[in-house]
Amino acid sequence: MNIFRLAGDMTHLASVLVLLLKIHTIKSCAGVSLKTQELYAIVFATRYLDILTSFVSIYNTLMKLIFLGSSFSIVWYMKYHKTVRRTYDRDQDTFRHWFLMLPCLLLALLIHEKFTFFEVLWTFSLYLEAVAILPQLVLLQRTRNIDNLTGQYIFLLGGYRGFYILNWIYRYFTEPHYVHWITWIAGLVQTLLYADFFYYYFLSWKNNKKLQLPA
């Protein structure tokens, strides 16, 4: 464990807590894409399949349980909670996210580190996570004004993988044989997808005005 990875995990944890806080306290998921939340639930489900078989550390298992629990409960809130589900704008959140899953699965079947059931699903979860934010960014451009909590959620979600990139660089230089191209490229693509969001988020913060992505 290094400071970059810890910062990344804490930023990731903060992002899911901000979103859970928003949905649980103001009972609203306006501006949040259910499609992205469903994709993230699938990302964690396929990435943490080994939670029962391979034990790394208490921290590792605890965080896996938190990410699994939070992502599935967010989906549950948005789909089934009587008050929250009414605030979900389904006619704006129309990204065909199932079409994202197939290419990720095909790519995982082609490019992976080991051709085993767990490893292919783990690689699938990496590719899927890289594109999982797309429905949310598309929804952001459609809904003119977004509230601060949703903006903070996306900012933290984008930032965590940026910390992981620093972690991979650190591990590359400090651990022999630590080379994972697939993880690195997927993580880089994922972070780059947030580039324009980060730019407009910074502008809105600097000019102290509402965050608005150009249509």
Place this chain on the structure above:
Amino acid sequence: KEAENAHDEL
């Protein structure tokens, strides 16, 4: 090597 491959990151 095997331990190396085990995914120790979240």
